[in-house]
Amino acid sequence: VALLQYTGGTTGLPKAALLTHGCVVSAMTQGQSWTTPYTTPGTEKVVCVLPLFHIYALSGIMLGAVRNGNQLILYPRPDIDMIVNDLGKKKPTFLPGVPTLYTAINKHPKAQGLDLKSLKICMSGGAPLPVEVQQSFEKLTGATLIEGYGLTETSPTGAICPVDKSVRKSGSCGVPMPGTVIEIRDMENKDRVLPAGKEHVGEVCIIGPQVMKGYWKKPDETELVLFSHPSSNWKGLRTGDMGYMDADGWLYLVDRSKDxxxxxxxxxxxxxxxxxxxxxxxxxxxxxxxxxxxxxxxxxxxxxxxxxxxxxxxxxxxxxxxxxxxxxxxxxxxxxxxxxxxxxxxxxxxxxxxxxxxxxxxxxxx
Known part of the structure; x- marks a missing residue:
């Protein structure tokens, strides 16, 4: 086990996910393979606004930047004035964040006059990205803002949208990460995999090397969410999120089952x-x-x-x-x-x- 990573606790008490070295390295490798055609290791400037105690910042941003030898721009707190000022002065190339960050940039009075052409990729995660926010940000900056989906329990990768805008599907959070299988399973009969289609909403399940080992000292809760997959050596995770997949394998999140x-x-x-x-x-x-x-x-x-x-x-x-x-x-x-x-x-x-x-x-x- 590499670390005990606590969940956000947005629907209950936080739990410590047991993330192994293999989980974290797999997640970083998946992320790097996705952005490799658009980035050059050792030359990128990566903004990290999120706190490092969150798995998105820790694994997806900081460790990924360190592994690739990229410059990391850290902030002691999410000061939007400082962030917008740095976007113009420091010319970052990669801006990961959560939807509220892009909303704040969209409405900031100084953002309109900045030259933000240095930004190559901006990646939103942690919560659903409203289409209106995505479109406004891309119009403002000229950058590509893609949406990703994952959880603390998946270190945190699951699905991600292609960087190429020509294959974008509005409202989707993307396709499974490399080496990952995503299934939609029936909420009642949890072993039944549902077919593709908007009419087949079920629980999103993620199978892959990034899935946690379990919850620390919570065997009953671990048993509720982890399962063995018949055609994979990796564990599967019942996410508690509801969604569906289309015929092309794109994932659409509908909501948390608890919401x-x-x-x-x-x-x-x-x-x-x-x-x-x-x-x-x-x-x-x-x-x-x-x-x-x-x-x-x-x-x-x-x-x-x-x-x-x-x-x-x-x-x-x-x-x-x-x-x-x-x-x-x-x-x-x-x-x-x-x-x-x-x-x-x-x-x-x-x-x-x-x-x-x-x-x-x-x-x-x-």
Missing amino acids: LIISSGYNVYPRMIEEAVYEHPAVDECIVIGIPHPHRQEAPKVFVKLKPGASLTFEELLKHLDGKIGKHEMPIALEIRPELPKTPVGKLSKKELKEEERAKAQPKAA
């Missing part, structure tokens, strides 16, 4: 609503969660951080969403907040909002 909203018997996926909300010009950041409803069991509620000087009413939001999502997916409430909760690495976090709504729904003591 799924059951409304009037329908499965409602918050990410689908969030993608539509992000298309409104007033929206800077948004989170959708399910809240208790007396007749529908649960119903979607939207939390929004607005762009500076913008306004948005619930009626305006419903009008915007009409025709973009189904009637059963329509939110029943909108709450505007000056800031939305985030994890230590800058990912939008639903856990705090869910806890607040649960507390509101509890009957008050007499």
Whole structure:
């Protein structure tokens, strides 16, 4: 075992994933093989905004840069003014981050006037990348922003989009990393692999050399997520994420299984609503969660951080969403907040909002 890497704890208590040297080296090798045609080892300038206690920063950014002899630009804290200033002065070539970083750059007043042509590849991970954020960033910088998908338990590689924009598929987080198999399995019959197609949503399972050995001192939880694969020597991981694959082998994430909203018997996926909300010009950041409803069991509620000087009413939001999502997916409430909760690495976090709504729904003591 190389390290005990704690999970983010966005859906529960953090757990220590047992990552072996083989796991970490495999993940670095997979990442390097993907970017090799577009980079030159020893010459790249790599920005690391994320904290090094996170597996994305540790394995995907820092160790990868060290292994390739590249310059690493580190930050003691994610200061967006400093980052934007350095993009213009230090001319980095590789900018990995999370979606909120690219959102912050998009709206920064100084970013519009900078020459950012030095950027070759920008890679978003840690959370789903809204299409609107991706398109705005690429228009602003001229760089290629690709999306990747992985977990702490996979060191953290799983799937990634090709750097070549000509083969991009909107809304997909890419194809399996080299040496990796991704299957979509039935949520009830967990041994049943589902066929390709948008109508076959199931649990995303990752099989490959980067999959963890288990959770430290948690054999029961390890047994729940790891399985042996009949045609591979590597362990498989049940990710808890829901998605589907198309006929070409591209992965589409729908949501975390724990974030799924059951409304009037329908499965409602918050990410689908969030993608539509992000298309409104007033929206800077948004989170959708399910809240208790007396007749529908649960119903979607939207939390929004607005762009500076913008306004948005619930009626305006419903009008915007009409025709973009189904009637059963329509939110029943909108709450505007000056800031939305985030994890230590800058990912939008639903856990705090869910806890607040649960507390509101509890009957008050007499």
